[in-house]
Amino acid sequence: MHEPIAEEHTALKIQRHSQLLSAQLQQLRETLYPPEAQKTLRTFTSKEVASLVGIAESTLRQMSLDGEGPEPARLPNGRRSYTLAQINEVRETLAAKKPAEATRFLPRRKPGDKLQVLAVANFKGGSAKTTTTVHLAHYLALQGLRVLAIDLDPQASLSAMFGYQPEHDVGSNQTLYAAIRYEDDERKPLKEVIRKTYFTGVDVVPGNLELMEYEHETPQAIAAGQSRGEGMFFRRIKSVISQVEDDYDVVLIDAPPQLGYLTLGAIFAATGMLITVHPAMLDVASMSQFLVMVSDLLSIIEDAGGVLEHDFVRYVLTRHNPHDAPQVMIVTLLRSLFGADVLTAAAYETTAIANAGLDKKSLYEVERGSVGRETLNRGLEQIDAVNREIFDHIEAVWGR
Known part of the structure; x- marks a missing residue:
């Protein structure tokens, strides 16, 4: 007659499951986002940037041609590509150029505004x-x-x-x-x-x-x-x-x-x-x-x-x-x-x-x-x- 198989102690079972799942999640994450290639934010097209900043796409193009603001990357198809940090540079450039509209371009809180x-x-x-x-x-x-x-x-x-x-x-x-x-x-x-x-x-x-x-x-x-x-x-x-x-x-x-x-x-x-x-x-x-x-x-x-x-x-x-x-x-x-x-x-x-x-x-x-x-x-x-x-x-x- 076979001895009944002892049920694994609950605490040990949950600990084992925790370790198994944690290791698998880590492996999955490293596959999706290897340590040497950490999660990054996508870049934005000229059309998206113009929409975010609230200007015409032609204005953004002219700024680039005039050397105002950041130098966007060029995609293989010749289109301009901006990082979010560069979009903020565009905002800062416009805010400095048009002080009366500074808050519209860069709506951060001003001195005295409550956090x-x-x-x-x-x-x-x-x-x-x-x-x-x-x-x-x-x-x-x-x-x-x-x-x-x-x-x-x-x-x-x-x-x-x-x-x-x-x-x-x-x-x-x-x-x-x-x-x-x-x-x-x-x-x-x-x-x-x-x-x-x-x-x-x-x-x-x-x-x-x-x-x-x-x-x-x-x-x-x-x-x-x-x-x-x-x-x-x-x-x-x-x-x-x-x-x-x-x-x-x-x-x-x-x-x-x-x-x-x-x-x-x-x-x-x-x-x-x-x-x-x-x-x-x-x-x-x-x-x-x-x-x-x-x-x-x-x-x-x-x-x-x-x-x-x-x-x-x-x-x-x-x-x-x-x-x-x-x-x-x-x-x-x-x-x-x-x-x-x-x-x-x-x-x-x-x-x-x-x-x-x-x-x-x-x-x-x-x-x-x-x-x-x-x-x-x-x-x-x-x-x-x-x-x-x-x-x-x-x-x-x-x-x-």
């Missing part, structure tokens, strides 16, 4: 929180803004979108945790954990599982009296962002999908909140609970002396299928309840975003021809509309 810190939040998985954050970061950078993206999610999907696999590329004390942790001798200035990315204008603070340490340590720190004054748990993120305030126009925080100390810190640090909503009944029911809990916890923060000053709070409809009758009904309900607090534009469910996500790209990175033209154009049109509306709110705060 915009936007927390993208919801504790329901699948609400496209990270996708929303990445597309907004890329969109703002394409307008010439300086963006810092902070990955506060221990699962680190945002970091992966920027080419960092958390368990391989982000070591100990290299996340935001390093800047907000309670041990004085281990803490680092925020600048030391900020990384440049391949996407000109976007810097990132990557995340990994280490961020969970903050959730574990905060109750102990409160009990030990370490969470006081500016060092109070909900003030720490806001405090460290102030260290780099002069370097950026917008800070985007991809909050964790749960309402813990990190999320509360992100909401307190924020000047604006974007709550992503997939308009399906289960998701909206979950969001209702999220709002109840946020309301209760923010009241506790205010009772502890925290002043919440959000310039705007907006609901962002994501993965919306306008042909799905129940979804349309929920969207109508949300608009009737929350009015203008729901963005007018919505991000539709599209294969373009799904396919780009498989390659860890936003729609702004997708090469023309790799996706059907109509599919890509429709996707970009919707994402642009969402991001333009958010940017309008930012510019309104800056008095434009």
Whole structure:
């Protein structure tokens, strides 16, 4: 009679599966983006540059002929090709040449304009929180803004979108945790954990599982009296962002999908909140609970002396299928309840975003021809509309 095969201990099994999957993901990443050929941003045609900057293509061509601005590369077909850094040079040249229109060409914040810190939040998985954050970061950078993206999610999907696999590329004390942790001798200035990315204008603070340490340590720190004054748990993120305030126009925080100390810190640090909503009944029911809990916890923060000053709070409809009758009904309900607090534009469910996500790209990175033209154009049109509306709110705060 055969002895029964002993079932592998759960902890060992999960550890083994974790190692197998991690190694495979690393191998896959090295195949797609070898270390010696790191992820890069595509170049842009003259037509795309003219559209982004808001000038005629003939004006851009004349600038090139007159030696004004950058020298674009020439493609085999003779057409000009610009990097995003060169597009920003074009902007700077035009802003210097036409001071009265400087803000139109280069819409960065001016002295006295408030740094915009936007927390993208919801504790329901699948609400496209990270996708929303990445597309907004890329969109703002394409307008010439300086963006810092902070990955506060221990699962680190945002970091992966920027080419960092958390368990391989982000070591100990290299996340935001390093800047907000309670041990004085281990803490680092925020600048030391900020990384440049391949996407000109976007810097990132990557995340990994280490961020969970903050959730574990905060109750102990409160009990030990370490969470006081500016060092109070909900003030720490806001405090460290102030260290780099002069370097950026917008800070985007991809909050964790749960309402813990990190999320509360992100909401307190924020000047604006974007709550992503997939308009399906289960998701909206979950969001209702999220709002109840946020309301209760923010009241506790205010009772502890925290002043919440959000310039705007907006609901962002994501993965919306306008042909799905129940979804349309929920969207109508949300608009009737929350009015203008729901963005007018919505991000539709599209294969373009799904396919780009498989390659860890936003729609702004997708090469023309790799996706059907109509599919890509429709996707970009919707994402642009969402991001333009958010940017309008930012510019309104800056008095434009």
